[in-house]
Amino acid sequence: MPVTRSRREFLRDMGLSAAALPFVMNLPSLGFANQTQRKKRIVFIFSPNGIVPNDFWPDEVGENFRLKPILTPLEPFKKQMLVLHGVCDRIRGDGDGHMRGIGCLLTGIELFPGNIQGGSDTPAGWSKGISIDQEIKNFLQKNPATRTRFGSLELGVMVPERADTWTRWSYAGPNKPLTPIDDPYQLFNKLYGRAKDNQALASVLDAIQDDLKKVSEQVDAADKRLLDEHAAFVRDMERELREQQAAAKEHPVPQLEPGIRRDNDNMPKISQTQLDLLVQSFVADFARVATYQITNSVGNARMKWLGVDEGHHTLSHEPDSNLPAQEKLVKINRWYCEQVAYLAKRLAETPEPGGPGSLLDNTLIVWTNELGKGNSHTLDNIPFVLVGGGLDFKMGRSLKYGKVPHNRLLMAFAHAFGHEIKTFGNPSFCRDGVLTGLV
Amino acid sequence: MTHTLMKTAASWVALVVFAPALVAENRTGEQIYKQMCARCHGAKGEGTKRYELPLVGDRSVAQLAKLIDRTMPEGDPDALDAEGARRVAEYIYDAFYSPDAQARLNPPRIELARLTVKQYRNSIADLIGSFRPAPKPDGRTGLRGEYYNARNFQPKARLLDRIDPEVNFDFGKSGPNDQFDVHQFCIRWEGSVWAPETGLYEFVVRTDHATRLWVNDLRTPLIDRFVKSGSDTEFAEPIFLLGGRAYPIRLEFFKAKQGVDDSKKNPNSPPKPAFISLNWRRPHRAIEVIPNRFLTPQRFPEVGVVSVPFPPDDRSLGWERGTTVSKEWDNATTEGALEAAAYIVANLNELAGLQPRDPDRTAKIRAFCRTYAERAFRQPLSDAEKAFYIDRPFEAAGGDTELALKRVVLLVLKSPRFLYPNARRAADSYAIATRLAYTLWDGPPDKELLDAAAANQLTDRDELLKHAERLLQDPRGKAKVHEFLLTWLKLDQVKELVKDKKRFPDFDAALVNDLLTSLELFLHDVMWSPTSDFRQLLLADETYLNERLAKFYGYSVAPEKGFKKVTFESRDRSGILTHPYMLAALAYESESSPIHRGVYIGRGLLGIAIRPPMEAFTPLAPELHPNLTTRERVTLQTQPMACASCHGIMNPLGFALENFDAVGRFRDKERGKTIDATGSYETRAGKTVTFSGAKQLAQFLADSEETHYAFAQQAFHFFVKQPVRAYGLTKPEDLRKMFAENNLNMRKLIVEIAVMAAMTAPDPPPVDRDSPSRDKR
Structure with missing residues (x-):
C-alpha cells in the first residue's frame, strides 16, 4: 500500500524489520540519542530563472557592503551572511541552460543524454551524479553520532506534478532524482504520522484487552493460554506507548491549520507553513540536511499578491531595456529573499535544544538559483547567498571570486561537515581544491 | 563414528550379560520389550540417554517386525527370533508407536489458531x-494495446487498438505498422496481471526509450522512466503481491522527445531503433517475459496488499x-x-x-x-x-x-x-x-x-x-491447490537449483525457470482435467516442453514459440517422478542421488516418517571410487547396520530412478556399466514389491493405498491446518477410502475435506476414547 511507503522505507533505511524489531514506536528517541557533539545543519534554497544582477550583487567587497534591493529582506542578518559573486556553473554537455542550471547545480556533473528537449541544445535526461545535500546526508547518517531519523528532508513550494529535468535538483545518485514534498499535509504525515498513529492506537488498547477477555471466556482452557499470552503482548505495547508518549512530551506534535489549498495564489501561505515545519523538524532533530525548492527551473509563479500578474519565467526573458519588467523581476526575487529571511528569522528566534545559542547559529542556509541571469541564460555568477553560523564560515562579508567552478564551493560545504572529499561532481572542475576564503 | 562404535560395543556387552540367547517361547510382546528393549528405549518408548529418540512412527506392524528381527537388539539381532520380533512389534505398535496409539495417549484436538x-x-x-466491484474472470488473456501516432496520448492520434498476447516487441527502425511516424509514436497497454503465488515479485521493463509502469496502484507508477536518461535499458522494481488475485496494470512506451517540440527543426534525422518488453521475476524465479496466461485485458480493481514483514x-x-x-x-x-x-x-x-x-x-x-x-x-x-x-x-x-x-x-x-x-x-x-x-x-x-x-x-x-x-474453482482456490501440490512435491521451500557448469553448461537459471513452468503446466493440466485423477500425476506419458527444454533434453519438438505438450520419447519416463525438475532437484550438482530420490518417495509419496541420519555424512566422492556406479557407491556407504534400517527402505526406491542423471537426462550407462534400475519396497501389509525402472515404480505408487492415504492426509493437513485425528481416529483411513471410491479424483477429495472440516465445530473435542482404532493397514 503506497500510502505508508515512507514508514516502511524508514524501517528499511534503519536496517530494521518488524520481525527483528525492538518496537520502533519509540521513534523520537532515535532522534535524541546523539546530543553529545554540536549539531551542524545545512539548508539549500532554490529559486528559479536567474536574478537581476544590478539589483542583487553588492558593489563592495569585504565586511562593509550595502544590500541591493533584492537582498534587503536580509538586512537583520547582514552580520550572519556571506554573498559570493563569481561562482560559476561550468558544467556543459547535453541539455539547455535551464536544465543544466538546475540539474547540475547541486551535483556539479553533466546530464545524461536523454529525451527531454529544451528550447535549445540537445535533449538530455537526469544528472549523472549525486547532489551535495545527499552526499552530506549519507556522510552524517553513516555515523551514529550524527544520524537522524530522516537524515535529510526534500521540501518544495508549488513544484509541478511532473518529474523531469526542470523539476528536480536533489539526487540520491546518478539517474535518481528525489521528489520534493510540496504539500504541507504530506510533509506533516511524514514527520508526525507515526505519532498520530500511536495516539489512535493507544486509545483503543483498553478495548482490545476487554475484547481478548471476552473471547477468552468462550474457548476452553487449553486455548485460553494462547489468548493470555497474546494479552500480555498487548499490555507490553500499552506500556511502551505510555513511555514513548511521556518521552515525546517535550516535542509535542505541532498543530497544522486545515484547508491550505495548493495553488499559485496561496504560495506565501504554503511557503510559510513548510518553513515552520522545517524549523520544527530541526527542533526534533529529524534531519540535519534539507533542500527547499520554490517552484522549478522555468517556474512561472504569478505573484499577484505583489501586483505582478505575469509569470516569472515569461518575465525573465524580457531584455534589460524593459525597465517595468526588470522592476517586477526585482519584486519577485525580493519575495524569494523574504522566504530566506523568514527561515533565518524563525531559526534565529528558536533556541538550540540542549545547546547554547539559536538554531541559526548551527545552521547554514544556502540560497541559490539555476541561472546567473534570466534573459541571457548564463550559468556564470550563479547567485550564492549564505546565511547562518552552521558551518563556521566567516560571515558578514561580500566576496568576489574570479569565475571559480561551483564544484569547489560544493566541496567546501562537505568539508565543513568533516567530510573531506577530494572531488565532487566532474573532477576536472575540482583541480584547485576546496574554495578558499570562506573560513 | 568412533563414538557410535563404542556405544554399539557397550550395548553388545550389556546384552551378553543380561539377555543371553532369548527366544520368544511364551513371553508376551510386552515382557520381551521390558527385558530387551526398555533399557535403551524407555518403558513407554520415550527414549533414554542411550537412545534419545522416542519410538513413534508410521511403519506397520509387519514392517516393524521385519526391522526388529533384522536389527534388534542392536549389535546382536540373533538374540531375538522372528516370532519374538513380531510380538514386540505388535506390542509397541498398539502401546505407543503408531499414530493412533499416540492419538489415544495424547488426544489431538482442534486448536484455537490465529490467522497465519x-x-x-x-x-x-x-x-x-x-x-x-468483484468482476468474474472472463478467461481472456493478453493486454489491450492502444497505439498513438504522436509523442503523447492525443486521442486523435490513436491509430491502432489490439490485444497483444504479451509485450515483447522489437520495432527496429520502423513503427508498429506503416501508418506510424518512425520518429515518434507511443503505446499504452492496459489490463490486469495474475499473481500465481504470494511473494515478492520484480517487474522489469526492458526498453531503449521512455517508459512508465503501474502495477496495482494506478496513481503512482512503480517504474517511472518517462525521462529517458543515459543508456540503461532495463528498469526493475519489486512489489509484494498475493497469489490468486489479479492486479490492474498499465504500461506506457514513448518513442519520442518530450519537453519542447523541435520535430520541425530537425525533419530529416535518421530514425532510431526501438524495443520494449514487459518482464517479471516471480518469487525465487528467473526473469521472463510475462507469459500470456498471466495477463488479461480485463480490468480488476486495486488490491489492498499489506506488505508489513511478519515472523514466519x-x-x-x-x-x-x-x-x-x-x-x-x-x-x-x-x-x-x-x-x-x-x-x-x-x-x-x-x-x-x-x-x-x-x-x-x-x-x-x-x-x-x-x-x-x-x-x-x-x-x-x-x-x-x-x-x-x-x-x-x-x-x-x-x-x-x-x-x-x-x-x-x-x-x-x-x-x-x-x-x-x-x-x-x-x-x-x-x-x-x-x-x-x-x-x-x-x-x-x-x-x-x-x-x-x-x-x-x-x-x-x-x-x-x-x-x-x-470456491475451489475460484482463482484463490486454484492458487491454494497449486501451493498444495508443490508442498506435496516438497518444492515449496525453494532453494536455488544449480548444476556443475562443466558437465552441464546449458543448465542455467533460464532453463530452471522453464522447467518450473513445465512442471506447473503439467500439474495444472492433471489437477483441472475432467477426472482430476491422482494416478495421472504419476503415470502421464506427456510433459510440457519449450524450445530450450526440448533441445537440452534431446527432444525433437517443432521449434515453435512457447510451451507445447510432448509425449515422452523414452519409454521409461512416467509422470511427475521423471519430470526433469524433480530429478534434478533430487540430485547432487554433478551426480544423481538415489538417497534423496528415495527419501522423497518414502516421505513424500508413501508418507513414511524417515528420520534424518544420526550424524551428518558426506557422500563418498565419485573420484575416489572411479569404478563404482552411483548405485554401488551408495550401497557401499550405507552398508553399516546403523544406516540400514532407513536406507533399506530409501535406497531401493531411489535406485529405480537411476536411469536419470543429475539434470534428469535419460541414460543407459554410467561409467561404462549398464544401469541397474531394479528396486523394491516392503509394503505396510508386509508384502515385498519389486520393480525395475521408473515406469514400474510409478505404476506401483499410483496403485498403492499407502500413497493414496498419504496424499489424502497431507491434503487434509495442508488445507485445514489442524491434525486430522482431531476429527476422529479413523479419519485418515476414511479419507483414503473416500478418495479411492471417487476414482482418486483430487478435486473431489479436497472438496470433501473442506466440507467435512467446515461442518465440524471444534467444541466438544470429537476424540472418542472408548473405541480405539485397531487399524494397522
Missing part, C-alpha cells in the same frame, strides 16, 4: 476488496499453522493494522461510496464502519457488539470522523474476533462459511458465501458442497 501470515494478508486484502509461521508439523503467538507477531499485526487504516482513510470516498461534500458523511462513514466490522468478523454484529466496536469509538472521537474511522479500523483488526477465525466454536452457518473459506482460500468468505450464511443454507451438506466446488 498468508491468511492475515488475504483477509485484509479481501476485506478491503469487498467494498470494490510454525511449520514444524509440515504445514503452516497459527497456534503460537509472539511479540514480533503482535507488533506485525499492529503495523499491518496501521497500514490498512492508512489505506482505508486514503481511499475512503471510493470504498464507502462517498461524495467529497456529502451532507450525510458522518452517518455514511459510520455505516461503512459497521459493514467493515461485520465482514472482518465474518458475521453480523449484535447490538452490544455494535456499541462496542462502532458507537464507542465514534463517541470518544468527539466529532472527528476520520479519527473515529481510524480507531474502528484498528480496534477491529487488532480484535481476537478478526485474528482468530475459529475462536467462535459454533455450528451456525457463519462459522461454517468461515471454516470453508479459510480451508479453500486461506481467506475470508466472499459475499456469496456470507449471503448463503445469512439465509442459513450452509448447514445443508449439499448446499455446502456446491459452495465448496465454487
